[in-house]
Amino acid sequence: MTPPLRRAHRFIWLLLVVALPLGFLATRPTKQSPWLQEPVLPPQSTAMPVLLRTIDADSLVLNLRQSVRGTERQLEILLKQPFETPSAVVCIRQEGSRRAVGLLNAPGLYRFPLPTGTNRPLVEIVDDVHGRTVKTVQL
Amino acid sequence: MALHYSPVLWNRQKRLYDLTMAGLMALYLIIFCTLQTSLFPPITTETIVIRATSTLAFLMLHVILVIGPLCRLDNRFLPLLYNRRHLGVSMFIVAAVHSVFSVLQFHTRGDVDPLVSLFTSERQYGSFGQFPFQPLGFFALLILFVMAATSHDFWLKNLSPRVWKTLHMSVYLAYALIVMHVALGILQQETSPVYAGLMGVGVLTVSGLHVMAAFIGNRRELHPNAPATDGFVAVCDVNDIADNRAKTLMVNGQNIALFKYDGKLSAVSNLCRHQNGPLGEGKIIDGCITCPWHGYQYLPENGQSPPPFTEKIETYAVRCVGTTVWVNPQPYPPGTPQTPALLKVTTINDEN
Amino acid sequence: MKTDHTGEPPDFYIGWQEKAPPTYARPVRWVVLLLVVLVPAMACLLVWQQRGFSDAVFEYGQLTMLEGQLIREPVPFLRVPVKNSPPDAPLFERILLIGYGKHGAEATIRQWEARYGSLHNKKIGVRGTLIYHEGHAALELTEEASACRTVAPLPPSLAIPTTQSLGEVTLQGEITDPKCFLGVMKPGDGRPHRACAVRCIAGGIPPLLWVRNGKGRENGYVLVGPNGERINDQILKAVGQNVRVRGRLGQADNWLILYVDAPTELTRLRADVLAQIALCQ
Numbered sequence: 001m002t003p004p005l006r007r008a009h010r011f012i013w014l015l016l017v018v019a020l021p022l023g024f025l026a027t028r029p030t031k032q033s034p035w036l037q038e039p040v041l042p043p044q045s046t047a048m049p050v051l052l053r054t055i056d057a058d059s060l061v062l063n064l065r066q067s068v069r070g071t072e073r074q075l076e077i078l079l080k081q082p083f084e085t086p087s088a089v090v091c092i093r094q095e096g097s098r099r100a101v102g103l104l105n106a107p108g109l110y111r112f113p114l115p116t117g118t119n120r121p122l123v124e125i126v127d128d129v130h131g132r133t134v135k136t137v138q139l
Numbered sequence: 140m141a142l143h144y145s146p147v148l149w150n151r152q153k154r155l156y157d158l159t160m161a162g163l164m165a166l167y168l169i170i171f172c173t174l175q176t177s178l179f180p181p182i183t184t185e186t187i188v189i190r191a192t193s194t195l196a197f198l199m200l201h202v203i204l205v206i207g208p209l210c211r212l213d214n215r216f217l218p219l220l221y222n223r224r225h226l227g228v229s230m231f232i233v234a235a236v237h238s239v240f241s242v243l244q245f246h247t248r249g250d251v252d253p254l255v256s257l258f259t260s261e262r263q264y265g266s267f268g269q270f271p272f273q274p275l276g277f278f279a280l281l282i283l284f285v286m287a288a289t290s291h292d293f294w295l296k297n298l299s300p301r302v303w304k305t306l307h308m309s310v311y312l313a314y315a316l317i318v319m320h321v322a323l324g325i326l327q328q329e330t331s332p333v334y335a336g337l338m339g340v341g342v343l344t345v346s347g348l349h350v351m352a353a354f355i356g357n358r359r360e361l362h363p364n365a366p367a368t369d370g371f372v373a374v375c376d377v378n379d380i381a382d383n384r385a386k387t388l389m390v391n392g393q394n395i396a397l398f399k400y401d402g403k404l405s406a407v408s409n410l411c412r413h414q415n416g417p418l419g420e421g422k423i424i425d426g427c428i429t430c431p432w433h434g435y436q437y438l439p440e441n442g443q444s445p446p447p448f449t450e451k452i453e454t455y456a457v458r459c460v461g462t463t464v465w466v467n468p469q470p471y472p473p474g475t476p477q478t479p480a481l482l483k484v485t486t487i488n489d490e491n
Numbered sequence: 492m493k494t495d496h497t498g499e500p501p502d503f504y505i506g507w508q509e510k511a512p513p514t515y516a517r518p519v520r521w522v523v524l525l526l527v528v529l530v531p532a533m534a535c536l537l538v539w540q541q542r543g544f545s546d547a548v549f550e551y552g553q554l555t556m557l558e559g560q561l562i563r564e565p566v567p568f569l570r571v572p573v574k575n576s577p578p579d580a581p582l583f584e585r586i587l588l589i590g591y592g593k594h595g596a597e598a599t600i601r602q603w604e605a606r607y608g609s610l611h612n613k614k615i616g617v618r619g620t621l622i623y624h625e626g627h628a629a630l631e632l633t634e635e636a637s638a639c640r641t642v643a644p645l646p647p648s649l650a651i652p653t654t655q656s657l658g659e660v661t662l663q664g665e666i667t668d669p670k671c672f673l674g675v676m677k678p679g680d681g682r683p684h685r686a687c688a689v690r691c692i693a694g695g696i697p698p699l700l701w702v703r704n705g706k707g708r709e710n711g712y713v714l715v716g717p718n719g720e721r722i723n724d725q726i727l728k729a730v731g732q733n734v735r736v737r738g739r740l741g742q743a744d745n746w747l748i749l750y751v752d753a754p755t756e757l758t759r760l761r762a763d764v765l766a767q768i769a770l771c772q
Contacts, residue, residue, distance in 0.1 A: 002415055003394055005304055010353035012311050017346035020318050024342060026267060027322040028335070035663040035733040039702040039710035042657060042742045080707070084546045086621050086628035087584055089573050100576040103584055103745045105626030106710035128574055128584070129555065129621065129628070150507050159523055163530050170534040181544045183677050194537050198530070214504075215518045221506035244676065248592030249690035260686035260693075262728065273686055327682035331540040337533075422503040434505040 041108040048074040057137045059083070060104075062123060064114075064139050073114040075123065075139075079107050083134055085127040093122040100126075156222040160229060167195050185244045192237035193325075197317065197341075199230040204314060204345045208352035214420065217431055224290045227310075231280075231287040238280050241273070272323035279316035282309050292413070300415040318342055359420070360387045371458055371465035377404070377482060378462060385428075387419030390468035395455055397466060398423060398439050403479035405439035406455035406466050412473075413450070441476040547624030547674035549631075557586060557630065558616045560645060562652060565719035565748060566697040567596040569617055569630065570652055583652070583744045587629035587697070587713075589622070589670045593687070595695025595723075602636040616641035622674040627699075627711050627746070629673050654748060657740040662712060662749065664702035666730045668692050669711065672699060685731030692723045692730050700736060700749060712740070712749040722751060 048065035052073075055062045059081035065074040077090065088104040090112055102112040104125065114121065125135040171191045175182055203226050209216040246253035246260070257277055263269035286307055288294075295303045318338070326334055363374040372390050380386050380399040387409050388395040394409040396419030407428065409419045416432030423429070427436035427445055437444055437452055444450040451474030456467040459480040471477065502512035511519065559571035567588040576582035588596035604610055618640050619630040632638040668691035671679035678684055680701065692698050698714045714736065716722045738751040 002301060002304075002410060003389065003392075005301070005308070005415070006353075008305075008308065009349070012308070013346060013349035013353055016311060016315060017350050020315060020342045020346055021339070023315075023319055024322050024338065027319070027326070035665070035703075035735075036705040037663045037702050038704045039708055040657075040660050040662065040712075040740060040747070041710065042655075042747065082626045084548055084623065084625075086586070086623040087573075088626065089575075089582070089584075091575060098575045100573045100582055103573070103582065105745050107625070107708045108710075126574075128571075129557065129586075148507075151509050152506050152511065163526055166527075167530045167534050170531050171538055174535060174538040178538060179541065179544050181546050181677060183549075186544075186677055190537075194533070198533055202526070213518075215515050216522070217504045218506070218511050218515050218519045219522060221504075245684070245687035246690060248594075250593065250694045251690075256686065256690055260689040271686070272682070324683050328678065329540070329542055331542070333536060333540040337536070424503065424505070429503070429505060431504065434507045 039106060039108070041106060044109060044111045045074070045113070047076060047111060048072065053139055055137055055139055057135065060125075060135075060137075062137055062139055064121070072116075073118050075101065075112045075114050075121070077104065077110045077112075079104050079110060082107050083125060083127070085134055086129040087127050088134065089126045089128045091124040091126050092118060093124055094118060098124065098126075152218065153222050153225070156218075157225055160226055164195065164199075164229065164233070167191075167198070171195070185240055188240045189237055189244065192233050192240070196230050196234035196237055197321065199226065199233065200314060200317065201341045201345055203227055203230060204310070205348050208348035211352040212348070212355060214431060220432060227283075228287045228290055231283040234280055234283055238276065241276075245273075268323075270319075270323055272320050275316045275320040275323070279313040279320060282313040282316075286310060286313075295414065300410070300413065304415055314345070360389050362389050368465070370467045370469060371456070372468060373463050374466050375464055376462050377459055377464050380404075380464075383423035385419040385421065387417065388466065390466060393455070393468045393470060395419075395466060395468065396421070396428070397457065397464060398428060399482075400426075400439060402482045403439075404457045404459055404464055404482065405477060405479045406457045407437065407439060407442045408453040408455075408470065408473075410452065411435050412444075412452055418452070440479055441474055443474045544677040545624060545674075545679070547672070547677065547679065548622070549674035550621045553620065554618050554633065555621050555630070556616060556618045556640065558614060558641070559583075559586075560652070561588075561600070561610045561613065561615050562743075563600070563611075565715040565721075565750075566713055567600060568743070568746070569615075570744065584628075585744045585746050586621075587627070587669060587746070588617070588619075589629050589631050589696055590694075591631060591633055591635050593668075593670075593691040593694040593696070595697065596632055597695055599632045599635050599638065603639040606636065607639065607642045610639075610642065612645045614643045614645050615639055616643075622670060624673040625709055625711070627669070627673055629669055631670065631675075652743065654741040654743045657742055657747075659737070660740045660749070661735060661737045662700055662702050663733065663735045664700050665733055666692075666698050666714065666726060667701050667711075668696045668730070669699040669713075670696050672701065672711075680731070682731065688731045689727055693727055695721075695723065697721070698723060698726055698730065700734070710747065712747045714738075714749050714751055717750050717752060719748075719750065 048067050050066045052064040052066055061078040063076035065076055089100050090102045090104060091098045091100050104110060121139050123137045123139055124133050126133050168191055172187055175187050206219045206223055210220045242253050246256040249256055258274050261271035361375055363372055365373045374388050375386055383400050385396045385398040388397055395406050396409040397406045400423040409417055411418050411430040413433055413435045416430040418428055418430055420431045421429045428439050429436050442452040442454040453470040453473050454475050454477045455470060456477055457480040458465040459482055502514040504511055504515040557569055557571055559569045562568040562570050568585040569588055570583050570585050573582035573584055590596045590599050617638055618634060619638050620633045622629040622631060665680055667680050668688040670691055671687060700712045700714050703709045736751055738749045741748040741750060
């Protein structure tokens with residue numbers, strides 16, 4: 001290597017040995033952590049006061065609630081981990097028929113009114129788009 | 140050395156070098172892709188390709204960049220330098236795959252041309268922390284492309300070693316661009332300290348070795364500053380030069396290699412005609428000065444490559460008075476025969 | 492390294508010779524051994540230390556047929572009736588419609604209308620590729636003009652859709668493009684993806700504000716102007732960045748729409764501000 005090129009090498013690396021670590025460090029504080037906030041969910045109906053049963057089923061917690069008089073029942077679902085499906089419809093299977101009561105989307109708390117006379121509902125989470133049941137819980 | 144241009148002049152060591160390189164590259168890609176798909180099954184194929192090739196290219200660039208200073212610090216690493224060009228071209232190909240996949244992934248099928256998108260999607264050119272990182276990668280790839288395209292000896296000869304070397308020194312700019320491309324890009328998302336730590340170690344290793352080599356490497360040269368007598372400058376004692384070896388001199392701005400062999404002394408340019416390699420760190424083999432970088436050879440008496448090769452380097456007049464060696468730093472045109480100085484007791488008057 | 496009295500090594504390396512002298516071969520062997528250890532170690536470390544990828548799904552190569560009502564405003568949806576929902580309180584779920592490539596669905600819908608006439612108050616059958624993540628689903632109109640397979644009059648059961656107002660909110664999160672974020676790319680957010688998100692939103696894909704609480708709760712909000720107009724061009728500079736947005740939140744079946752008060756005044760959150768707030772918290 002010619003002496004001028006060698007001198008150029010030396011100059012370049014004296015410059016880079018300072019500039020590169022500085023440039024690298026300068027980008028560190030600009031690293032953006034995700035801005036955290038509690039996501040806003042659509043408002044849900046008020047929880048009925050009497051908790052009849054609770055079942056923790058991995059990604060969701062199901063509560064069967066009823067009114068003070070015991071005439072109305074409510075299904076409360078705490079969705080901890082959403083289903084990776086295009087659709088998650090909450091269905092109640094009773095006496096051989098299936099009835100959709102609501103949809104699960106983002107993680108959070110959901111409450112759905114249950115048909116009158118629902119006692120021990122078989123709750124099914126159905127992917128309506130693919131037409132398959134993704135979870136079944138006997139409450 | 141070659142009389143005719145051919146894509147690659149294969150020999151055993153080049154084959155070994157390339158096989159080792161290809162094996163290590165394949166090993167990296169196999170491990171990276173297999174682990175990636177097994178540890179992170181949701182990942183897309185495009186992301187695997189983009190990440191596997193980018194990390195491999197960056198790793199290869201670090202290896203490439205430490206070879207030069209390692210050789211200057213200890214010439215036992217010279218076998219790593221011998222076929223470094225193949226390593227460089229391979230690294231460019233890997234980087235090109237990364238770039239093509241990234242452009243296809245992020246910039247095609249949009250409302251503007253992919254290249255326009257590359258430069259205009261992010262517009263915070265006035266911000267340091269938010270500076271668009273993809274154009275940095277584009278310019279780095281452009282530099283690597285020019286280097287890969289001109290890597291053959293055809294370009295080396297036609298551009299001249301000085302221009303070629305200067306051109307290929309732009310790899311340092313490419314390295315700086317890539318470091319910032321990584322720091323402003325993926326390191327903003329992959330925030331593991333291991334990523335930042337590895338990057339820091341890489342940058343400090345490369346730049347530290349280069350700075351070390353820049354200072355320690357210079358210590359091998361002699362800088363005689365005695366006044367000239369009849370154009371000749373006393374440069375060293377003859378016993379300081381090993382047989383079939385040389386001393387490297389810087390006299391009046393001339394970079395000279397002074398060889399001792401067969402009871403004689405000859406001085407030629409220290410710059411190999413091939414890549415300006417340091418001939419003074421070479422050795423006389425089969426009567427020829429042999430360059431330590433790629434084994435180019437020259438006859439010490441006339442600076443000419445042995446027939447049928449045609450490379451020529453500048454020669455210098457040498458005298459030996461007592462045990463003191465005198466060199467005239469006025470170069471003779473490349474290939475000019477010079478009478479070697481004989482190792483016997485003479486006086487300046489004897490020579491005149 | 493062994494040297495003679497002048498400091499020169501006894502051996503000399505020449506690349507074109509068959510073998511390198513042992514003085515040179517030995518250290519090079521060590522370097523190769525080091526690389527044999529280092530290369531797999533680097534591959535393992537770099538993969539292992541990644542932050543991970545979402546479970547979002549893009550059903551690439553698999554076309555799905557869906558039937559429902561085409562919604563054009565504020566952004567294109569297919570409103571699909573939920574099976575087995577009670578006739579007195581029918582349920583619907585919306586699938587966001589997205590064009591092929593980095594384009595919104597509008598151009599494709601115009602092609603459909605050129606072929607079938609106005610699709611207002613029609614029930615259409617659309618075939619496309621599903622994209623879904625965290626309770627949000629979209630359909631890429633992969634076949635573009637041919638994606639609309641059937642057109643029929645709207646049955647009375649498909650009631651006129653309404654958007655329920657949920658009041659004023661201020662939300663903070665990253666503006667993403669739903670196509671990539673909901674499954675087409677991984678990662679479909681953050682800095683490396685920012686340019687792609689800009690391209691997608693510039694191409695007409697509705698912007699989606701993604702809000703996280705850092706503990707597993709996340710939700711997305713489609714961003715439109717105060718009157719439901721598209722604001723894609725106005726927010727391009729903020730795409731892929733953390734922003735604070737104020738506006739009126741509306742619920743359209745299973746999607747939330749944020750009618751942004753003043754899209755030009757999106758507050759881009761700077762890292763130092765973020766750090767200060769994080770410290771205070």
